[in-house]
Amino acid sequence: MSRFQKLQHQTRDVIHRGFDRHIRLAVTGLSGAGKTALITGILEQLLYANETQQLPYFKVRQQQRLNGCRLHTSSNWQVSRFDYEGSIDCLTGETSKWPQSTRDVSEIRVEIKYQPRRGLARRVLDTRRLTLDLIDYPGEWLLDLPLLQLSYDQWSRQQQRLLKAELRHKLASAWLDQVEATAKVASEEKAEQQLRDLAVGYRCFLRQCRERKLLILQPGRMVLPGELEGAPALEFFPWPLSEKIPEAWAKRLQEKYRYYQQSVIAPFYQKYFKHFNRQLVLVDVLQALQNGEHHFAELQLAINELMKSFSYGNNSLLKRLLSPVIDKVALVATKADNIAPQDHQKLTQLLQLMTQKQRQELQFDQIPHQVFSVAGIATSQIKKLNDGTKVLDGVNEHREFVRVGAPDVPERIPSSTDWQRGYVYPxxxxDFNLQDSPLPHIRLDQLLEYVLGDKLK
Ligand SMILES: Nc1nc2c(ncn2[C@@H]2O[C@H](COP(=O)(O)OP(=O)(O)OP(=O)(O)O)[C@@H](O)[C@H]2O)c(=O)[nH]1
Ligand SMILES: [Mg+2]
Structure with missing residues (x-):
């Protein structure tokens, strides 16, 4: 290559990089909300975008301006790469199954190459690049985020309020007895051991809550400790009683809590949750309906707490800590393939109602936001029988073919009579194999257009 050609090449490269765009997408969702499946679905659709007709609303594809997409390891070399191939292997392997619940953090970068439609870029470049960073992590750790903004006393009061609910109170009764009895013999010399034992009891209680599908489980590392298994950092708990904390314990509990905030939560969020500029808030509305009133209420509370932590436009601690500048939010009801297409609108509407307060906040701060019902991986097919009834065909956990009547979705937040009747969803x-790629989805093209479309013009 001559020096002139080399210079020409380098100049083009610099121009290209100057025009590169970047989205770091926060996929926010509690454990089981469908983060891993949705990320897999997004990658699958992007990688195969030009091969199929599955993305009618993704304009860059429809306008035939998409050159293609490529996966890269993330810019953060200390984090594992999101195992897209592993997820696809799970979904399309001999015993097709869902990828496992996530145990650690992983990241992936997608490079999207496209032809600009207008503006200066169109005149100077034949192609342009958008890089999209996606991060997957255990949902359990997400609920630590609100703790960054609460003092130990505030957190304890919040937990005391939660403990008033019948189910929680019942599950906590053994631990509450343990706290009460030990508090009577609290002593300076035995404090370490006493608090350690009570933390073990609190952890048992959290595990029971989890088994009963309760959602607000804090601190998250106590449910899923990762490398903190057995670490003294986890030897604390919220103070659950109305009586004052014994003097021998108060300082220690507060210290441990602060340590957890500063040395576990803050670095975690600074490392992974920094510089997000778009956000998906995933909500498993159908599971919440099925689990009943209590679960549904906890889900609403959890979304509220989480979105408060990302409160846009005010100078919250988190904002100062991470300085996130999220400029667009999609609120997403996942697993829409478990209901009939004509009910998707109802699902969207229900999520709209569930997140009314948060949407008002976003509106106030002029953050564009929209509500969607999607399936990252669609597993069912809708059929209309001769008599006009709609049914869903799919495969159950025993890999048997099942046909179920399309279940109902409430348009409003259920009343107590509705709760008594209950909701059941398949x-x-x-049930795929490799030939099925790209795997089917529901409305990912609309979601992609909303989240990426303006950056692909
Ligand atoms: N039918 C259907 N089920 C889904 C879909 N996405 C997720 N699921 C179900 O929900 C479960 C949880 O989904 P994941 O993607 O693992 O959820 P997650 O948010 O990553 O959960 P954690 O890793 O525990 O934080 C899966 O095992 C599936 O049973 C979907 O698009 N359609
Ligand atoms: Mg996961």
Whole structure:
């Protein structure tokens, strides 16, 4: 290559990089909300975008301006790469199944190459690049985020309020007895051991809550400790009683809590949750309906707490800490393939109602936001029988073919009579093989257009 050609090449490269765009997408969702499946679905659709007709609303594809997409390891070399291939292997393997619940953090970068439609870029460049960073992590750790903004006393008061609910109170009764009895013999010399034992009791209680599908489980590392298994950092708990904390314990509990905030939560969020500029808030509305009133209320509370932590436009601690500048939010009801297409609108509407307060906040701060019902991986097929009834065909956990009547979705937040009647939804399993790629989805093209479309013009 001559020096002139080399210079020409380098100049083009610099121009290209100057025009590169970047989205770091926060996929926010509690454990089981469908983060891993949705990220897998997004990658699958992007990688195969030009091969199929599955993305009618993704304009860059429809306008035939998409050159293609490529996966890269993330810019953060200390984090594992999101195992897209592993997820696809799970979904399309001999015993097709869902990828496992996530145990650690992983990241992936997608490079999207496209032809600009207008503006200066169109005149100077034949192609342009958008890089999209996606991060997957255990949902359990997400609920630590609100703790960054609460003092130990505030957190304890919040937990005391939660403990008033019948189910929680019942599950906590053994631990509460343990706290009460030990508090009577609290002593300076035995404090370490006493608090350690009570933390073990609190952890048992959290595990029971989890088994009963309760959602607000804090601190998250106590449910899923990762490298903190057995670490003294986890030897604390919220103070659950109305009586004052014994003097021998108060300082220690507060110290441990602060340590957890500063040395576990803050670095975690600074490392992974920094510089997000778009956000998906995933909500498993159907599971919450099925689990009943209590679970549903906890889900609403959890979304509220989480979105408060990302409160846009005010100078919250988190904002100062991370300085996130999220400029667009999609609120997403996941697993829409478990209901009939004509009910998707109802699902969207229900999520709209569930997040009314948060949407008002976003509106106030002029953050564009929209509500969607999607399936990252669609596992069912809708059929209309001769008599006009709609049914869903799919495969159950025993890999047997099942046909179920399309279940109902409430348009409003259920009343107490509705709760008594209850809601039941199917749980379809994947049943794919490699030839099925790209795997089917529901409305990912609309979601992609909303989140990426303005950066692909
Ligand atoms: N039918 C259907 N089920 C889904 C879909 N996405 C997720 N699921 C179900 O929900 C479960 C949880 O989904 P994940 O993607 O693992 O959820 P997650 O948010 O990553 O959960 P954690 O890793 O525990 O934080 C899966 O095992 C499936 O049973 C979907 O698009 N359609
Ligand atoms: Mg996951």
């Amino acid at each position: 749980k379809f399993q994947p």
